[in-house]
Amino acid sequence: MPATSTLAKIHIAKKQLAMDDDTYRQMLESVAGVRSAKDLTPIGAAKVLRHLEKSGFKNARQHGRRPAAAGADRQKLLGKIEALLAEAKRPWSYADAMAARMFQIDKLDWCDADQLWRITAALQKDANRHGR
The missing domain is CATH 1.10.260 (434 Repressor (Amino-terminal Domain))
Structure with a gap:
């Protein structure tokens, strides 16, 4: 079995x-x-x-697990982050690494709305830079 x-x-x-x-x-x-x-x-x-x-x-493990969203603001920001990651074909662990590099926070789950907004802005700048 x-x-x-x-x-x-x-x-x-x-x-x-x-x-x-x-x-x-x-x-x-x-x-x-x-x-x-x-x-x-x-x-x-x-x-x-x-x-x-x-x-x-x-398989969810191929791209990781979407962080928990408590509140409408976080939910919208996580949706935008998810879309930007998917467009760039990057896993959720990429966003976790961004949180660690930018804010010394190990997981995206632990970021507040302002930090999520900053991660979204960084991902958007990367998308613009690469013509996505």
Whole structure:
């Protein structure tokens, strides 16, 4: 049986790709020869994950996790930061590194609205510089 985290990723991918139960089970059977994820071997689970990624599943760990947004101002700023990072094909860890470099704060989550605004401005200047 595959690790619990692998099974969780498979179920997250199923939800992200909006697969109904019949389609999901047919995919499991065609890719790994089983009708239920609990019957997957570790190798079968890896095959299924690869297939789901080829089908469009975006693993959150590839780009990191969006920071928590408490308040409308923070939410708008984080949305703009997310858009600028996506446009530049950069992960959330890039913004964390900016916070560390600019404010000596390890995580973007811990920045206040003014600091988030300054990070947004820096990302926008970078986008303008690179013609995005």
